[in-house]
Amino acid sequence: MFADPARGHDVRVSWTAATLRPDSCELLVKMHAESVVGLIQEEAPGATFEPENFESLRPALDSFGRSLYELRAGGRALAATQTDVTVVGDNLEFRLVYPRPPGEPLSLRAAFLSRVAPDYIAHVNVTDDAGRELSSHVLRPDQPSAEISGGASRWGSFLSFLKLGVEHILKGYDHLLFLFGLLVACRRFKTMAVIITCFTLAHSVTLALAALDVLALSPRVVEPLIAASIVFVGVENLLRRDEPRRRWVLTLAFGLIHGFGFAGVLSEAGLGSSGSSLLVPLFSFNLGVELGQVGVAAVVLPLLWKLRGVAAFEKYGRAFVSVLIALAGAYWLVTRLFFE
Numbered sequence: 001m002f003a004d005p006a007r008g009h010d011v012r013v014s015w016t017a018a019t020l021r022p023d024s025c026e027l028l029v030k031m032h033a034e035s036v037v038g039l040i041q042e043e044a045p046g047a048t049f050e051p052e053n054f055e056s057l058r059p060a061l062d063s064f065g066r067s068l069y070e071l072r073a074g075g076r077a078l079a080a081t082q083t084d085v086t087v088v089g090d091n092l093e094f095r096l097v098y099p100r101p102p103g104e105p106l107s108l109r110a111a112f113l114s115r116v117a118p119d120y121i122a123h124v125n126v127t128d129d130a131g132r133e134l135s136s137h138v139l140r141p142d143q144p145s146a147e148i149s150g151g152a153s154r155w156g157s158f159l160s161f162l163k164l165g166v167e168h169i170l171k172g173y174d175h176l177l178f179l180f181g182l183l184v185a186c187r188r189f190k191t192m193a194v195i196i197t198c199f200t201l202a203h204s205v206t207l208a209l210a211a212l213d214v215l216a217l218s219p220r221v222v223e224p225l226i227a228a229s230i231v232f233v234g235v236e237n238l239l240r241r242d243e244p245r246r247r248w249v250l251t252l253a254f255g256l257i258h259g260f261g262f263a264g265v266l267s268e269a270g271l272g273s274s275g276s277s278l279l280v281p282l283f284s285f286n287l288g289v290e291l292g293q294v295g296v297a298a299v300v301l302p303l304l305w306k307l308r309g310v311a312a313f314e315k316y317g318r319a320f321v322s323v324l325i326a327l328a329g330a331y332w333l334v335t336r337l338f339f340e
Helices: 032-039 049-064 111-115 154-172 172-183 189-211 219-239 247-268 277-309 309-337
Strands: 013-019 024-033 069-073 076-077 082-088 091-099 107-110 121-126 135-140 145-147
Touching: 024 032, 024 069, 032 049, 032 091, 032 247, 049 082, 049 091, 069 111, 107 111, 107 121, 135 145, 135 154, 154 277, 172 189, 172 219, 172 247, 172 277, 172 309, 189 247, 189 277, 219 247, 219 309, 247 277
Parallel strands: 013 121
Antiparallel strands: 013 024, 024 091, 069 076, 069 107, 082 091, 107 145, 121 135
């Protein structure tokens, strides 16, 4: 009675395995069929995807597949010599083979990203013909290109995951509100510094463990728990008007849960897919999260420090802010439990 449909992958994510050989470059692109059908409406108006009507959609799918990526060698556009599309469960796999001129750097541009939502992610993992990873990239509508051969690849991979980490923490309003709820009750700078450090250590541990498949929690469990942690902090601020003791213990415990939330972003970005290495993406993503967190703290901590000298804030302001924090957490908790 209470069954709900679930998807194994977000339809706003695609995965591309690029294999570089001495004389060719092969792209194997996996996209959710639902998102592909939405992109071929101009060629096949009103189309819906069902396995039985795959053949009728093949011409439009073949045309779409050829336009997915633009591959350039030394600035010159390359034309695919082989193209194919197959059905794999709920996904469509496009196989594209391009000639590779010797000695020329290759660049890849995801042309289809100009037609998708701003939060769409295209993960590209590059290997050689022996299966050794060369680089990994996260492409988005505002950053659709990457060098896939040459010395800039590793650096490009580092920067793309660093940017993803910064963006996630800045857009992760639940994570930031949890941290703000912890800090708003603190009266000493030392306590604030300890809390930020504990939160960083805790979520870094579970982020690494989850990314390495040592521990795993379903988002259906993690996301409501993150919301519940916000409610807990807001209510505790109201019940304990003084500076809560041993709040670092609470920060460590809930920080572990928030780390699983960060790991979900890396999973959606394709971390570890197609046998890709975890070290550079994991390090650079976590560094991006910490840089974003430090940037927010640099703005919030001086503000909180000044408010400590305002009598009205100490008497009414902290309680009012804590009520808003608890209400926001309660809203997220209800929506994540019953409506997402």
